Amino acid sequence: MSTITLEDIIKPENLVYKKTELLTDNVMSYCPGCGHGTAHRITMEVIEEFDLEEKTIGIAPVGCSVLAYEFMNIDMIQAAHGRAPAVATGIKRVYPNKIVFSYQGDGDLAAIGTAETIHACNRGERIVIIFINNGIYGMTGGQMAPTTLPGMISSTSPYGRVVESMGNPLKITELVAQLPGTYFVTRQAVHTPAAVRRTKRAIKKAFENQLTNKPGLSFVEIVSNCNSGWKMTPVDSNIWMEENMFPYYPLGDIKVDGELVKQK
Amino acid sequence: MPLCVLTGLLLFTEQKFNNKVKKDMGELRLMKGNEALAEAAIRAGVDAYFGYPITPQSEVIEYLMAEKPEERTGMVVLQAESELAAINMVYGAAGAGKKVMTSSSSPGVSLKQEGLSYIAGAELPCVYANVVRGGPGLGTIQPSQADYFQSVKGGGHGDYKQIVLAPASVQEMADFVKLGFELAFQYRIAVLILSDGVIGQMMEKVELFEQMPRMSDDEIAEKYPWAVTGKKKGAERTIITSLDLDSRKMEEHNHHLQRKYAEIIDKEVRYELIQCDDAEYIIVAYGSSARIAQKTIQLAREKGIKVGLLRLITLFPFPNVQIQELCKRGIKGWLAVEMSAGQMVEDVMLAVNGNGKVAHYGRYGGIVHTPEEVLQALEEKIIGE
Amino acid sequence: MVDEQKCKGCGVCVPACPFAVIELSEEVNGKGYHFAYMHYPEGCTGCMNCAIVCPDGVITVYRTKV
Numbered sequence: 001m002s003t004i005t006l007e008d009i010i011k012p013e014n015l016v017y018k019k020t021e022l023l024t025d026n027v028m029s030y031c032p033g034c035g036h037g038t039a040h041r042i043t044m045e046v047i048e049e050f051d052l053e054e055k056t057i058g059i060a061p062v063g064c065s066v067l068a069y070e071f072m073n074i075d076m077i078q079a080a081h082g083r084a085p086a087v088a089t090g091i092k093r094v095y096p097n098k099i100v101f102s103y104q105g106d107g108d109l110a111a112i113g114t115a116e117t118i119h120a121c122n123r124g125e126r127i128v129i130i131f132i133n134n135g136i137y138g139m140t141g142g143q144m145a146p147t148t149l150p151g152m153i154s155s156t157s158p159y160g161r162v163v164e165s166m167g168n169p170l171k172i173t174e175l176v177a178q179l180p181g182t183y184f185v186t187r188q189a190v191h192t193p194a195a196v197r198r199t200k201r202a203i204k205k206a207f208e209n210q211l212t213n214k215p216g217l218s219f220v221e222i223v224s225n226c227n228s229g230w231k232m233t234p235v236d237s238n239i240w241m242e243e244n245m246f247p248y249y250p251l252g253d254i255k256v257d258g259e260l261v262k263q264k
Numbered sequence: 265m266p267l268c269v270l271t272g273l274l275l276f277t278e279q280k281f282n283n284k285v286k287k288d289m290g291e292l293r294l295m296k297g298n299e300a301l302a303e304a305a306i307r308a309g310v311d312a313y314f315g316y317p318i319t320p321q322s323e324v325i326e327y328l329m330a331e332k333p334e335e336r337t338g339m340v341v342l343q344a345e346s347e348l349a350a351i352n353m354v355y356g357a358a359g360a361g362k363k364v365m366t367s368s369s370s371p372g373v374s375l376k377q378e379g380l381s382y383i384a385g386a387e388l389p390c391v392y393a394n395v396v397r398g399g400p401g402l403g404t405i406q407p408s409q410a411d412y413f414q415s416v417k418g419g420g421h422g423d424y425k426q427i428v429l430a431p432a433s434v435q436e437m438a439d440f441v442k443l444g445f446e447l448a449f450q451y452r453i454a455v456l457i458l459s460d461g462v463i464g465q466m467m468e469k470v471e472l473f474e475q476m477p478r479m480s481d482d483e484i485a486e487k488y489p490w491a492v493t494g495k496k497k498g499a500e501r502t503i504i505t506s507l508d509l510d511s512r513k514m515e516e517h518n519h520h521l522q523r524k525y526a527e528i529i530d531k532e533v534r535y536e537l538i539q540c541d542d543a544e545y546i547i548v549a550y551g552s553s554a555r556i557a558q559k560t561i562q563l564a565r566e567k568g569i570k571v572g573l574l575r576l577i578t579l580f581p582f583p584n585v586q587i588q589e590l591c592k593r594g595i596k597g598w599l600a601v602e603m604s605a606g607q608m609v610e611d612v613m614l615a616v617n618g619n620g621k622v623a624h625y626g627r628y629g630g631i632v633h634t635p636e637e638v639l640q641a642l643e644e645k646i647i648g649e
Numbered sequence: 650m651v652d653e654q655k656c657k658g659c660g661v662c663v664p665a666c667p668f669a670v671i672e673l674s675e676e677v678n679g680k681g682y683h684f685a686y687m688h689y690p691e692g693c694t695g696c697m698n699c700a701i702v703c704p705d706g707v708i709t710v711y712r713t714k715v
Contacts, residue, residue, distance in 0.1 A: 006690060010650060014713045017697045019706035028705055032682065033659030037704030055494040057360065060505075069503045075492040077359040078505035080382050083352035086344065090356025090364070091492075093340045094312050095481065098494060116352070119345035193665050193698035227659075234659040 022048045022073045029067055031138075033234020035224025036065055038190040039132055042200040043103070044072055046207055056099040057091055059084045063105035064138040082113025085120035088127045099210055101128035107137050110146040110172040117172065124181030124216040128206045131173070131221045135245060136229035146170040149248055154229070169248060173221045177255045183216025184209055185255035189223045189246075191238040202253075216258060223249050290471045297437045297464040298323035300472075301367065301393055301457070304441035306333045309476040311362040312340035314353040318372045319405040320461040321395035325367075337478055347372035351379030351392075358388040359504040361484040361491030363445055367393035369461075370411050371402060374419065380454055381420030384521070385506025387490075389448035391441060393457040395464035398630030406630030407461030409551060412607035415458050416580045423518055425525045426454040427532065428579040430550035434468035436577075442473060451528060452490070458579060460603070462552035462632065529581040539565070540572030545646055546590065548612050549601040550576040552632065557601050559635035564642065571642065579608070587615035597621040597646035601638055604628050621646055651685050652707040658682035662699040662708065668692035671699050 022044035030036045047056055053074050060068040062081035069076035079087040084102035092100040109117050109131050120127070136154055137143040144154040144161060147169050151160040161169075177185040184206055188199035199222060206218035223245050225237035232240060253261050295303065302324045305313055315325040325343060333339035344350035350366045357364040368376065373394045383390060396411045398404035413419075415428050427447050429440045437459060444455040485493040495501045508514045539561055540546060549557045554575040564571045574590075576583065587598075598620055600609035609624035616622050625641035627633040651671075656678065662671050662685050672688035685708075687693065695712025 006687075009711050009713050011711065011713075014711040015709070016695055016712045017700045017708075017710040019709070023706060027655055030704065032657030032704075033661050034704055037706070038702065041704075041706045053495055054497060057492050057494060059356070066507065069501075069505065073495070073501055075495045075502045077356065077492050077503070078382075078386070078507055079355075080352065080378055083349070083355075083379070086349040086352035087356035087359075089342070089344075089349075090312070090314065090353030090358075091360050093342060093353070094357045094362045094364070095360060095493070097481075115345055116349055119349065191661070191702070193701045196701045234661050235664060238661065 059102040061104040061108040085116040121176040134226035142229040184218040187221040300438040302327035304438035309478040314350040347375040351376040361488040377420035384424035387452040391444035404630035410604035534577035536575040538573040543572030560638040591619040653684040656684035665702040
């Protein structure tokens with residue numbers, strides 16, 4: 001058997017995977033190991049695979065991904081904090097044939113933007129919402145979020161989240177699944193190759209729903225790590241997420257094709 | 265409403281229509297100010313209206329819903345969950361190059377300030393109306409003109425301006441929608457139609473302009489390359505944002521905005537001078553205060569007082585140059601009449617710059633002043649002493 | 650193939666590889682990160698796990714039949 005060197009293999013005809021063209025060349029400003037980068041990449045891969053770049057408009061939030069438009073190579077509009085579902089509504093209502101999606105964090109979607117989130121879901125706006133839930137406010141320095149777990153330490157809960165005074169973590173995804181206006185609601189993750197593949201399938205389903213004009217909103221939550229906010233290494237934060245976040249925010253489809261999935 | 269105010273209004277209407285001789289008149293209707301605004305929106309080819317009920321302007325969205333404009337022109341009408349959501353829907357659709365509108369009244373407009381600042385920073389065109397009511401806080405549902413500062417000086421954060429048009433009749437409520445969108449798209453700026461509870465609720469004859477066609481998606485993408493409509497393959501993506509973490513770029517952007525506002529100040533001032541040719545004193549007013557002041561002028565002239573009216577049509581830009589010229593001609597005193605504790609009067613003072621006496625008169629908190637009260641104030645504060 | 654200058658050394662690719670091919674290097678790149686590299690290239694089957702899980706998309710995968 002002749003030895004094959006790396007140079008032999010690294011040839012254009014042998015290419016099986018490279019970063020999509022729908023991500024710009026800008027180095028992403030996210031912390032090393034952050035799930036945002038992966039989520040951006042698979043979303044853009046889906047848009048590329050469905051050949052939607054010419055009719056897609058994305059809405060960037062306020063939060064760590066405020067600069068999403070620097071990395072996503074499609075037409076994008078910046079929304080005020082929490083207002084992305086309203087901005088998306090404005091665009092989708094006047095351009096029903098375009099593909100419109102918002103990309104939001106937990107503060108954006110479940111704190112300041114709760115009304116906009118619930119009402120866009122309630123009206124059944126035919127858009128996709130991608131919701132990155134890392135249980136903390138990353139961009140502003142690690143404060144408590146509505147989805148922060150009980151006992152979890154953050155810069156505004158330095159002794160741990162106290163449920164009596166600060167409330168329970170808000171499971172907004174389960175809430176919106178109850179509304180008849182949502183068509184597809186799922187919760188996924190992007191910390192292992194298998195999880196990434198499942199999430200990409202979910203995002204594909206969400207965009208397919210919009211392409212085929214299904215009656216209702218597609219809501220994809222991605223539970224992510226925040227190694228900086230949680231003060232851990234990336235690999236440790238993924239393990240911590242598996243052990244602590246997933247029991248509270250279980251992964252899986254919650255609503256498919258307008259019907260709630262029977263929970264075991 | 266007091267009889268004298270009604271008389272004042274009727275008088276004004278009579279004068280206006282006697283002076284106009286038109287050969288072909290457009291469709292004539294008797295309508296409420298709010299309804300005229302709504303009908304004009306449909307005729308101006310507006311693509312969408314996002315609104316929320318609040319007295320005294322709920323008729324705008326009610327009329328639009330009843331008219332079913334999606335059948336007339338394909339226009340979208342949506343009741344949002346709040347005024348805050350409505351202005352953000354406007355921001356989205358405007359960012360995509362469409363003609364969009366919203367309307368509200370004072371407390372609701374306060375909610376919109378964040379969105380308006382974003383619209384200014386991202387340079388998006390839109391038209392919105394504020395049918396002002398008494399305040400502050402929840403206030404009353406009666407008319408007021410106490411939102412001048414919020415409208416003209418910028419109610420939201422940052423260095424920005426919006427064009428402010430002040431209708432004084434139901435006719436202008438309709439006409440300013442068309443004018444508003446022309447200006448909005450020419451300058452990529454928000455245009456505010458600053459009405460009040462009197463103009464919004466009163467009924468007058470209005471001549472409605474012809475239906476204008478709505479622009480198609482392709483026309484918009486071609487005419488407004490700054491709008492997000494979907495990136496063409498191989499082309500640069502379009503981004504609508506008001507964020508720039510590089511402060512040097514942000515300063516340059518602000519310079520650009522200021523240059524734009526300077527051009528607007530230079531070119532877009534609008535006002536009306538009534539009986540000012542031989543005047544020694546001038547009343548400055550806008551909206552329903554201008555209608556009332558017209559009666560005051562008639563009463564004053566009967567007493568031999570030579571007073572004229574400067575009716576402001578644009579509040580931003582303010583007619584500084586015109587006021588300075590009038591000062592040079594020898595106007596002795598200026599009475600700013602507005603239903604507030606004194607907001608527009610400050611701009612009059614700045615323009616007069618010490619070259620004449622300036623005073624304010626106005627009832628507020630929802631009370632409307634009478635022509636006699638205004639005359640008395642003119643005599644006491646400006647002419648007297 | 651790892652874009653060593655863009656890699657942030659987060660290390661998420663390391664447990665993702667079923668064959669322990671990829672490791673974080675002792676050296677650092679221009680930004681001071683210990684970038685990932687193919688420590689055991691012979692074991693790579695081109696399964697793409699590392700590339701799929703990389704938050705910054707710095708990994709490109711080539712595969713050929715042996």
